[in-house]
Amino acid sequence: MSVEPLSPAAVVGRLRAAGCVFAEDEAELILATACGQAEVLAMVERRAAGLPLEHVLGWAQFGPLRIAVDPGVFVPRRRTEFLVEQALAAAATERPTVVVDLCCGSGALGAALASALPGAELHAADIDPAAVRCARRNLAPFGGRVYEGDLFAPLPRALRGRVDILTANVPYVPSDEVGLLPPEAREHEPLVALDGGSDGLDVMRRVALAARDWLAPGGTLFVEASERQVPGALAAMGAGGLTAHLVTSRELYAHVVTGTRD
Known part of the structure; x- marks a missing residue:
């Protein structure tokens, strides 16, 4: 018919x-x-x-890339492009870069970095099986390897001390504010990608405390935070033995906190 x-x-x-x-x-x-x-x-x-537009379309625009986004997978936000810009600005140009993307979701950050860094060695991880399946599709063109597990746990041990760029788009919504999110986020995106604990920084602290062992000398961790979380995020970087720094974008209302291994 x-x-x-x-x-x-x-x-x-x-x-x-x-x-x-x-x-x-x-x-x-x-x-x-x-x-x-x-x-x-x-x-x-x-x-x-009420489904997110990106789930309806099956893709999201992220920088110059069209990223596949499966139903139930966290939708990459355009403001996170600012985090990618900061990571690219810090990337070494004289040799291939080792990139690790934790809490990778669809793999948007890793894909954006690898597309701009020819020869980069790319690894990504997520605890959500649906995200891992989606990220594998998005990162395959760049030779990226995607692992299922909690933060650093599934990564190859050989990466310790070699990572130049470590991105972690961790969940950072405080638990009691998840219910205030727009319905398309709270009803159609995984809670594990949204809920960051009582103050939203639980996962970020875990990443910052463990990052130094994985970073190469001069390597940097990049995370996103809300404006009110910036002091706590900076403190988390310091507690992990990293040199902390804040970069902001008024246009995107984005706050990127970095931690560099000396």
Whole structure:
């Protein structure tokens, strides 16, 4: 049975009625991604039901890359592109870079770094099996290896003391604030990728305390935090024996805390 075509205006109208603030932009992406009217209708209905746009499309734009994002996998945020920019600015240019991305989710950070660092040795890890499957697809073109497990635990021991760039987009929402997140995040993204404990810094502290053993001399850990968490994040870097620094972007309202091994 044929499906009655939906005009672009009708798609916009349905999305706007569902409360999508950027209905015109979303309609354009859906129409460009869908293969046929049946898929357009299905995608519009899924978005109207509250699924994140990236889960509906099956991908997210992250820097110059289109990153596959499977249902139930954490959606990479555009503000995290600022973290990638800081990592690239610190990367050595005279030799291949060893990159490790913890709490990798879809693998967006690792893919963005590897695409800009020819010859980089890329490793990533996540505790969520769905994220690991998704990241393996995204990192395969760059020769990246993805491991399933808790933080550093699944990484090869041979990486100890060799990592130049260590990114960790850890969960940093305080536990009692997870319920305040937009429904598309709290209902469709894994809790393990959102909940950072009582003050949001539990996982970050664990990463900072263990990072020095994995970093090469001069290697740096990059994490994201909210503005009010910055003092605690800086303290966590110091407690791990790292030299801490803060970089911010007013435009993206992004706060990146770094810790460098001397």
